[in-house]
Amino acid sequence: MFNTFGSIFRLTSFGESHGMGIGGVIDGCPAGLILDEAFIQEQLDKRKPGNSFASQAGTTRKEADKVVFLSGVYEGKTTGTSLAFFVENINQKSHDYMKLAEVYRPGHADKVYDDKYGVRDPRGGGRSSGRETIARVVAGAVAELYLKQYGIEIYAYPLAIDGIYAQDYGELSFSNADTRKYFAPNEEVIPYWDKRINEVRNNLDTVGGIVRIEAYNVPAGLGEPVFQKLDAYLSYALMGVGAVKAVEIGDGVLVATSRGSQNNDSLYKKNKEICYQTNHAGGILGGISTGEPILANAYVKPIPSIAKEQKTVTKQGEDILLSIGGRHDICAIPRIVPVLKAMTALVIADMILLQKRMD
Amino acid sequence: MFNTFGSIFRLTSFGESHGMGIGGVIDGCPAGLILDEAFIQEQLDKRKPGNSFASQAGTTRKEADKVVFLSGVYEGKTTGTSLAFFVENINQKSHDYMKLAEVYRPGHADKVYDDKYGVRDPRGGGRSSGRETIARVVAGAVAELYLKQYGIEIYAYPLAIDGIYAQDYGELSFSNADTRKYFAPNEEVIPYWDKRINEVRNNLDTVGGIVRIEAYNVPAGLGEPVFQKLDAYLSYALMGVGAVKAVEIGDGVLVATSRGSQNNDSLYKKNKEICYQTNHAGGILGGISTGEPILANAYVKPIPSIAKEQKTVTKQGEDILLSIGGRHDICAIPRIVPVLKAMTALVIADMILLQKRMD
Amino acid sequence: MFNTFGSIFRLTSFGESHGMGIGGVIDGCPAGLILDEAFIQEQLDKRKPGNSFASQAGTTRKEADKVVFLSGVYEGKTTGTSLAFFVENINQKSHDYMKLAEVYRPGHADKVYDDKYGVRDPRGGGRSSGRETIARVVAGAVAELYLKQYGIEIYAYPLAIDGIYAQDYGELSFSNADTRKYFAPNEEVIPYWDKRINEVRNNLDTVGGIVRIEAYNVPAGLGEPVFQKLDAYLSYALMGVGAVKAVEIGDGVLVATSRGSQNNDSLYKKNKEICYQTNHAGGILGGISTGEPILANAYVKPIPSIAKEQKTVTKQGEDILLSIGGRHDICAIPRIVPVLKAMTALVIADMILLQKRMD
């Protein structure tokens, strides 16, 4: 709970946007895993603002974001003990944000942190900043390294930005989505997303979108029967990423208007294995993985920091008009894609390790 | 994890559909709470098949479902120690189900239980049966008794069944929804739901729907900042109920096509308090309650047990045609409403108790 | 925490001395284990007052103590889901105890329960009664069934009662200790213990003693490196049994006057395995099992309910003289032996299941 995620493979996260840095401690990672730091850094680079994928939609703020492992590795392999890492904050200009210290920004956690804790680090959102997700991406990358041993592959990509669906402009080709701008699932949609984001930027506004998560080769039998169901746990993981306001598994919202005869996935025998004809369930039945691909969507709200003037109050309750300028993103999608992928990897790694104790 | 829900106010659940009964142990419930057993039984009665609310849509199977507290109460008050309860299974006809023991029913957890555990209690779905939710409803009712002390009120009702929205037929009047058939939020929609369900029954099929959850007077400041966010935790709770395939908080899926200037809830000063002009956020920002009403929707799939013939296989992989007759529901909505309400109560009670340790 | 013990193999316990009964829910027990109920009942019978082993030292109160499994078993095998059990309280005479409801008995938890909870079930000690250990013994027996598959054997027996050491009267022959009165490790000491206990009874007083725990064939590598060390966890388990006031592992208190050259267990090669020459460490080094026998002692205080008059106060603070008559034990040792054995089984089963995730 709190700042720890997972039951066996566990991440404890720390750090603030404008403090010394962001870090985490991974506990429960099996010993002997080759810790491919280049792979991990690469995943981290993908969430970085100003990278080639995110440059149009994202902030122009430079972040070095170099991960350093502080413990738990010896001669390139995990030792099975705490795997701690740290990413230093460089070049953060607190004074840009300090003007906002006394203002409750709409759509942000400023006021609720004061409600909850009484004190708050206001510099760049402090603990509630998007920079906190650095810890998730690093830990997720370690989880992915572990999952690769099982042949498990996880993909995440935007299904839509501001209502513009990629599938309306070309086929979804997501296996190399992370080489494209926006991590787009095809090239064709990119100019449409570019255009829309530019329009919205000119309107001093921001947009949201939908992110798709797919996981392949996940073995059947993962997830606990009643409360730690795989879909519940995945939902917890994805909804726990800032800006996500809805999560669906498989057919998701469509099930509310589907009929049993449509929604059921029939079983049949292929060679010696029992398989499913369809995958409306998104790879999860009764909270347990079926062996079919895990499919989920996350609905991401528009970034609350907008240049357009909006009414709000100061901490003291004075009415003000607020216009948030600076280096802010127009669309969170490109930055959130690697985070949602990482959370999915953490969930599956944890459930695999939990399942191991079932005999 | 596993069969335990919650961090401070915790429910450990047990029991199967056709075993001796269903029960649970509540741990962490504060001492001195007046345990109003009549109120608890009343909540439990609401989820019962064959009750006046659910009779049309639900099964006609009789269930006595009388809750007995086994421990943790003395002279009508909780003692602060384990509060165990049990609801005996009566009148379950296992032989009805035993025919199905060797069949993998589509849309059910039959095969995944075998995948996971190797063994399985096939009688009436065993542990994956809807009867398991009895434990949730009882524990949720205890949580509600605790929350009443804070003036917190929780409502749940169907927004739509099979695409027929209550709001299209009358105003939503949910505060006494639990006195109406289907727990409907108005009288006007009921004949339309009746009609549709009858049609679907005649087509040997089943339907799904959407359940709305609303919680009032929840204090600001609940929820942990990074991983045990209130929205993530609520999502975990709701998605962990069988048949739920999507969860949204506040504006939910709509945020994906909203703009920052629309989605942000402006703040202003009313008398001496800082308030929100709107509640697109559904009462949760940055994972922490704002003090505004908590709003969530759960999308419920159609019941997988259908009378219509469907293709499937036996445990041994033989192709068969399956038609599930008997006393099954056409629509899970009326039975799931009290469960989703209960899960919401468990989440809020737990978060209030957790927040108490914050000084 | 609270009323739950264990991380993977977990017991959640409930019940009071004079409530409806004592029970528990075991979660995380692997599926497919043959649940030998006769074996479990036999373990439970051993802690029963008035059994043949404990008759002299123990209370003469009759307790039927029949365990019933409420869930988690199908066709004699565990299903991997919650394994709940219940032992009904029969023939408890609350009125005997009600006289004590307003008195704070010295050495008992009466006052601290009021300090903690404000309310309390005073009948027979309520939740703090020794009857609570029924849940531990049942769960420990299930754990033992699991451990038998690995050839792991656990023994517990009294090393001394009131300073009279068994080893001074005969060799320690503990493998069949549970067939002897007091679970004594030899026949020779029994008359000396009988005599002492009779003397003490005549003096209206009570005695304590030391219980030895030994576990064989525990694989090397169990226990977590820093906080969930096997010795720390075992200590937690044993000290968590009422009346235990000291726990030692291996040489225990003697290490404080030993020298490094004496205390170190040298290693050598036997056939193809690396072994330890001695076992001063009690089978645990750096918190991790060595593969040598696990050895621990628990020091048990005299029963606080004494017939001799003692000064105390009522709840209202009036001075009174208290003499506790009735069916009380003179020595807790025979009843606590099966409980300490059970706790040891729970610890080792949990650590084995936890270790499984390590690859």
Next chain:
Amino acid sequence: MFNTFGSIFRLTSFGESHGMGIGGVIDGCPAGLILDEAFIQEQLDKRKPGNSFASQAGTTRKEADKVVFLSGVYEGKTTGTSLAFFVENINQKSHDYMKLAEVYRPGHADKVYDDKYGVRDPRGGGRSSGRETIARVVAGAVAELYLKQYGIEIYAYPLAIDGIYAQDYGELSFSNADTRKYFAPNEEVIPYWDKRINEVRNNLDTVGGIVRIEAYNVPAGLGEPVFQKLDAYLSYALMGVGAVKAVEIGDGVLVATSRGSQNNDSLYKKNKEICYQTNHAGGILGGISTGEPILANAYVKPIPSIAKEQKTVTKQGEDILLSIGGRHDICAIPRIVPVLKAMTALVIADMILLQKRMD
């Protein structure tokens, strides 16, 4: 579990002796606590080898050990979010230790780490090094800052070294023990301890001892009734410190030869409060604090690294004679005292925060 200690006030620890450093993440520390870093550094300095207190008994290795807080503090106060800290390893000579990489040192965790993990960081003991306790001391100091608000004071000091009891040479005056060499409870015993340690050093051997822990002004009512009993939890905390092999609460081992009439602490009324005449229970009854001082002893084994030649084997099973020279301690006592004090502070802070949820 694993590398995390505590249920509400929680420490997740990381780091190895010769890695980059030792650190930890404290979660659940209330917001608004003034983080007195000078106090924390002072506590850390006390465990440092080569400090004025420990110089005779301890190693002569220099350790800078400067704690840096990485997150969770803003303007000198805790923010309620993850409080991470790091202590860099400086001047560690790995090559001194690398000779030992292939040797299984008796009394050390070398072999069990290989048994458990398959891989191991052998430099200076890696994760099993005493340097790991740095994280405990820092977190314990933060807990102490929190406890000071309640007037709670914790003391730790050696009762005896190698069988030489301080009380035989002078009165126990422990409130300023941390200003004396060895943290001795009086000046008089110091020359005797000095002399003994010198003799033992000349014999190329090492010694153990007993550490006393006392906590004052702990409110009544802390500790959970059945499994997370305060004594069980404290036992877990103390036994979890390397080298501790026995723990006793209150009269401890003496209870095994005490009588009920002696061991019971009578109650009486003093002014308007109900008090205990004696404190044989060590401030804990039924697992719950009584309000009397918490009293515990920890028995510490002699340091296993001895200069005297001892038989052992290499990883490959070759017999060798090993003599461990270098900068090793003769007696762990002065270094372990601050660690045991820290663990006690962690336990009490956690139990106070847990108890807050009880209304």
